[in-house]
Amino acid sequence: MEQFNEIAGAFLCPGNYLGDEPYGSGHINDTFKAYYDVDGREVHYIHQRVNHKIFKDVPALMENIGNVVRHQRKKFEEAGANDLDRRVLTLIPTVDGKDYYVDSEGCFWRTYVFIEDAVGIDVVETTGQAFEAAKAFGEFQSQLANLPVRLHDTIPNFHHTRSRYDTLMQAIEEDTHGRACNVQAEIAFVKEREELVDLVIDLLASGELPERVTHNDTKLNNVLIDSATGKGKCVIDLDTVMPGSVLYDFGDMVRTTTNQAVEDEPDASKIWMDIDYFEALVSGYLETASGFLTPKEKELLPMSGRLITFEIGLRFLTDYLQGDSYFKTHREGQNMDRCRKQFAMVKSMEEQAEAMQAIVSR
Ligand code: ADP
Ligand code: MG
Ligand code: MG
Incomplete structure (x- = not known):
């Protein structure tokens, strides 16, 4: 006291x-x-x-x-x-x-x-909640689209997927904990998708994608929902606002709201990208963001979910190989299971890529 x-x-x-x-x-x-x-x-x-x-x-x-x-x-x-x-x-x-x-x-x-009279929702239960959260984050970004100052990069290279990839390759080579043999399939999965890691970085560098103000922690519980109306009220938790691509924010919404299994769910049959939730995210987001998004940003919305999910999976895999030094674990193999969940989501999004694109184009 x-x-x-x-x-x-x-x-x-x-x-x-x-x-x-x-x-x-x-x-x-x-x-x-x-x-x-x-x-x-x-x-x-x-x-x-x-x-x-x-x-x-x-x-x-x-x-x-x-x-x-x-x-x-x-x-x-x-x-x-x-x-x-x-x-x-x-x-x-x-x-x-x-x-x-x-x-x-x-x-x-x-x-x-x-x-x-507003609460953050920890576990998404309805598509309506996903809609409201995406609408709120879209409004947030649209308000900040003409912020006159450039924000500090408080966490440099936060979404630099290429450096994340290179760090993983190094961890595989060093294999300090002798664990690489347990994750051969995951390593192959990553290598097959290497081209994904440069996509957004390159488009930002060439100016084909604009740099914008992004929230960088677009979990559902960082939007307070009005208890009386169920409407998104306020975007909170601004510690990670930084310059970036809107695709990072949208992609992380897709990653965190379209599957309800726990983050280290070992049963792959429980993991898929629920397209109804994706559709709700797109509708909510475009309601507030379509006014400022470029055609390129819009076109890449489905890909952004895959990219961010892939990136987090890659980081779990790296940490597993390096002996769980970054993400806290409560049991052996937890980071491996976390990685597998992310990669199963990536796979599910790849399988539904056409349907996702059709939703965005509508
Ligand atoms: P963290 O980075 O630890 O998630 P947050 O800024 O999200 O921190 O705050 C933690 C929780 O506190 C939020 O999920 C929300 O429930 C509550 N909270 C934060 N700011 C406010 C606020 N201004 N009014 C009401 N509740 C808030
Ligand atoms: Mg928070
Ligand atoms: Mg936070």
């Missing part, structure tokens, strides 16, 4: 501080719901300790977030949106006018207005 008094004192939240409790199901940051009393009325904020082990340059990250949310707010204002404090994250400044506070232990904190 001592600690929270320090945090509460550091930010300009109106009212008297009452207390904090852990909140939400995020895996990256430490998130707390804070209670304040404003003239007898209870008011809530989010106090969040940023994970500075993962994010090496928190001041740059916070500058990105500040630029993004202020631009979004302006866009919502221009569009005459009401309910502004629930449509966009609102940063509460510190007493010395900054967007974050460094505590006595060197940890970084930020404070947001709490978005009431």
Whole structure:
């Protein structure tokens, strides 16, 4: 509690501080719901300790977030949106006018207005939820399509699939844990698809694909859904906003919402890309994004799911070979099973490529 008094004192939240409790199901940051009393009325904020082990340059990250949310707010204002404090994250400044506070232990904190009566959905259950999430991320991107500043690359080469591929090839060669013999089929799978890894990188480099502001963590639970209406309310979790391709964001939505099996499901018969969910994602996304997407971006939407799923699978495989040093594991072979799930999804998307393309062209 001592600690929270320090945090509460550091930010300009109106009212008297009452207390904090852990909140939400995020895996990256430490998130707390804070209670304040404003003239007898209870008011809530989010106090969040940023994970500075993962994010090496928190001041740059916070500058990105500040630029993004202020631009979004302006866009919502221009569009005459009401309910502004629930449509966009609102940063509460510190007493010395900054967007974050460094505590006595060197940890970084930020404070947001709490978005009431809205929840993040951890496990997608309906195509309607997929539709709403994709619509919200599309709106997010469209608002930021004319952001006047270039954001910091807070995680350089985040989606540089070619470097991910090269790292894997090196891990196979070194085979430090003698595991390559267990994943020969997966290694062959990757090599057969090598051409995929340069596709988006090359198109970005040649200018055929535009660089845009992307969210980079487009999981369903990073859109808060209005509890009363079921509509997407607010895009949150902006730690990874960076310059990139919209295809990364759309591809990750496809990867994370079109299959409901657990991430390390060993039973391949439970893993396929559910085209109904894909269709819902496309409809929701195009409702808000079609105004700014180039024909090339649109054409590549189905491929983006395959690419991002392939990329994550590749990273699981690399980590398996390197002795599980990056992704936490609870059992031997877990990263291998995670990789297999991703590759089974890639395969399923390849089999349905034509149907996916037809949905986008409609
Ligand atoms: P992580 O990177 O750890 O996922 P998030 O920023 O997504 O961190 O926050 C974790 C959870 O806290 C979210 O899934 C959401 O439920 C809740 N949350 C975050 N910000 C707000 C907010 N401004 N209002 C209400 N809930 C929030
Ligand atoms: Mg989150
Ligand atoms: Mg996050």
